[in-house]
Amino acid sequence: MAESLLEIVGLGKRFGGLHVTNNVSFELNQHEIIGLIGPNGAGKTTLLRLIMGILKPSSGSIRFKGKNINGLKTWDIVNLGIACTFQNMRPFRRLPIIANVMVSCMCPRAMKRGEWVKRIEAKAMDALEFAGISDMALEKASTLSQGDLKRLEIARAIGTEPELLLLDEPFGGLSPLETDLMAKSIKRLHKGGRFGRLHSEGPSMIIVEHKLQQLMKIADRIVALSFGTLIADGKPDEVVRNPQVIEAYFGEGGI
Amino acid sequence: MIQEIVINGLINGSIYALLAIGFSLIFGVARVVNIAHTALYMAASYFIYLGFDYLGMSSLLAALISILLTVALGLVCYQLFIKPIREHESAVLIATIALAMVIQEIFLLAFGGNYLGVPPLATGYFMLAGVKIANQHLLVLGAAFLALIGTWFLLMKTRIGLGIRCTAQDREVANLMGINVNREIMAALGISVGMAAVAGAIVAPLSVIDPHMWLHPLTMMLAIVVLGGLGSIKGSFISSYILGFTEAVVVFALPMGAFLKGPIALSIMILVLLIRPEGLFGVSFEEER
Known part of the structure; x- marks a missing residue:
């Protein structure tokens, strides 16, 4: 059994009387990819925001590499080695694409002491090359298409050289061809290694996604949520056959 | 008259640019409408007077020390009065007005309402194409341009600058890139108050120092940022x-x-608000998100 990288124990988040996340517990092992599924409003994005420290949990704990990260500031969590991408892309629109990635390459975790701006720029370029949008490096981020924005999000996230990557709907809004390319990029990233000056640890991943077919191809395990509660955790083919999961997606009786 | 308009226009413009850019910067990064900005500019002038007249420093040394002291004062005021309420924009606005009044009253108590002055660093003048230009004016222009170019370099060409610009655009995403947003805000504030202090230091020998000298530049600065786009x-x-x-x-x-x-x-400010509320270069509110 590999050592677990992330442990979530009894995690809960309440907004007033509404339990958005309710007593969720699961573990993520080193080098594992978990697919996080569930119908709309199941609390998947909330769970990612809790891990990143954007929201503070109402109960339970989150441990990363054995360290409790509850209550830490988001930038501290990023510097411990967790990065995430947004479902609704939020680039720094008025900055060139390369500058968007340089920002993440600049975080203390990814920076070697005394690195100069030129070196950071080269590293950011490598991240863009990995993501496949290096030819547009000098254009403003506001000019990118939906698919390229997703790629920019990936480039920014790997700029911090994370050990755990949280991807929120990486295939959302992409055409079938783009989805295939993105899945390939994710797999390549997961293998790890050096991409030019950029080092990939071969990060573990939690991927929130509705395109189950694609997700099943890359995930080692699937965790399913419904109304904030964990309803299944196991191998992809087991979870999609789980009656509770089918009921959550299609209503009682399934189809 | 033309040459007086040109020289004074350049000097006024440079001093206002130092003030307004600093004001815009801290608004952009921390969403703080800092009404006390020009009160800090006044503080820099008083610190020079204090160093020169009371402690017998040379004008240049007094100017340098006053800039450092003003930046320190700005950072301390931020930590004590603004940071605890930073998320409430209207409370911050009221707090900075109060802070400006407090700074004004402190100087009024300490130095009275008298007009004070410090001697110019450079005396004499030279002729350029038949126009008489005072050396002090040239010095002021040079210092203002240097400060503006320095700020541009800092914001556009350095890591600190990139961090500040990202924080200004989207604080939450900057957080997610591993940027310590609080540190970026402190850096932006340091630059912002530093620019006000430079303006205060170079204006001190040109005009009189009194406890209400912050009011006119405040009016001008607000008109400028409305015209330019907040x-x-x-x-x-x-x-x-x-x-x-x-x-x-x-x-x-x-x-x-x-x-x-x-x-x-003020009339220009009202006209801009009526005709083009986002100013010349501002981003309209719908576009922002």
């Missing part, structure tokens, strides 16, 4: 020179013009 640094820079020259023309070309410079700046 939060837009490029807009603040260009508008500073537009209003700086407008002020010079009003003062030198109109009879009793010195009394009209404030009302004219």
Whole structure:
């Protein structure tokens, strides 16, 4: 059994009387990819925001590499080695694409002491090359298409050289061809290694996604949520056959 | 008259640019409308007077120390009075007004309402194409341009600058890139107050120092940032020179013009708000998200 990288124990988040996340517990092992599924409003994005420290949990704990990260500031969590991408892309629109990635390459975790701006720029370029949008490096981020924005999000996230990557709907809004390319990029990233000056640890991943077919191809395990509660955790083919999961997606009786 | 308008327009514009860019910067990064910005500019002038007149320092040393002291004062005020309420924009606005009044009253108590002055660093003048230019004016222009170029370099070409610009655009995403947003805000505030202090230091020998000297630059600065677009640094820079020259023309070309410079700046501000509320270079609110 590999050592677990992330442990979530009894995690809960309440907004007033509404339990958005309710007593969720699961573990993520080193080098594992978990697919996080569930119908709309199941609390998947909330769970990612809790891990990143954007929201503070109402109960339970989150441990990363054995360290409790509850209550830490988001930038501290990023510097411990967790990065995430947004479902609704939020680039720094008025900055060139390369500058968007340089920002993440600049975080203390990814920076070697005394690195100069030129070196950071080269590293950011490598991240863009990995993501496949290096030819547009000098254009403003506001000019990118939906698919390229997703790629920019990936480039920014790997700029911090994370050990755990949280991807929120990486295939959302992409055409079938783009989805295939993105899945390939994710797999390549997961293998790890050096991409030019950029080092990939071969990060573990939690991927929130509705395109189950694609997700099943890359995930080692699937965790399913419904109304904030964990309803299944196991191998992809087991979870999609789980009656509770089918009921959550299609209503009682399934189809 | 023309040469006076040109020289004064340039000097006014540069001093307003130092003030307005600093004001825009801290608004952009921390969403703090810092009404006390020009009170800190006044503090820098008083610190020079204190160093020069009371402690017998040379003008240059007094200017350098006053800039450092003003930045320290700005950072301490931020930590004590603004940071605890930073998320409540209207409370911050009221707190900065109160802070400005407190700074004014402290100087009034300490030095009285008298007009004070410090001697110029450079004396004499030289002739350029038949126009008499005071050396002190040239020095002021040089210092202002250096400060503006230094700020541009810091913001556009360094890591700190990139962090500040990202924090200004989206604080939450900057967080997610591993940027310590609080540190970026402190850096931006340091730069912002530093620019106000430089303005205060170079203006001290040109005019009189009194506890109400912060009010006119405040009016001008607000008119400038409205004209340029709140939060837009490029807009603040260009508008500073537009209003700086407008002020010079009003003062030198109109009879009793010195009394009209404030009302004219405010009229421009009202007109801009009516015709183009986002200013010359501002991002309209719908576009922002």
